[in-house]
Amino acid sequence: MNTPTQWLEEQTRLGRRIYLMLDSDGQLDVRNALTGELGADLYRNLYSGTPADAMAHIGPHLFQLESITQPLIQKLLRTPEHHWGWLASANDGDLDALTTHWRERLVSGEPPHPTLYRFHDSRVLGRVLACLRVQQHLCFLGPMLSVCYWQAEQWTLIDNLHPGLCSLPLDPEWLKQSVLEATCAGG
Helix, strand or coil: CCCCHHHHHHHHHHCCCEEEECCCCCHHHHHHHHHHCHHHHHEECCCCCCCCCCHHCCCEEEECCCCCHHHHHHHHHCCCCHCCCCEECCCCCCCCHHHHHHCHHHHHCCCCCCEEECCCHHHHHHHHHHHHCCCEEEHHHCCEEEEEEEECCCCEECCCCCCCCCCCCCCCHHHHHHHHHHHCCCC
16 A cells, blocks of 8 residues: 555545644645635644644644545645645544644743644654654554655655554653754754
């Protein structure tokens, strides 16, 4: 299975919910169209209600998709080089629990110098997952069972072997210096 279409079909066959993590950077038209098309109960702005709330108008959104054949989704799948975000699957449709999970991972550092962690960028996601051990995927991916993203000119699929809710660790592995250096260096 090496295409997002095959991945989407397999996740749907398994009865999993499909989610789109959309980076609004360069995708405001798609984001606005999807928010209008899907309705407020099927998406969340990840910056809303966080220390990044002032930037919510340009922040990433998490969408629960009802259909994988939507023209806007198909358009995104045809343009992965735009690094619009990534796809994920989960067993249940608890969009609020997923939103809480990702909001907890959004801001690192202490005031007055907090830092936004751009996990919604497929390049960051791919580099972090490459640096983490499989056992560490739980605390990073949480209840997401599988992710599909564009990395190094190809689609990449990663399964979370131990999905579930995980409290944010005091010292997250993905924020340790070695992972940050690899992520920033593109390694």
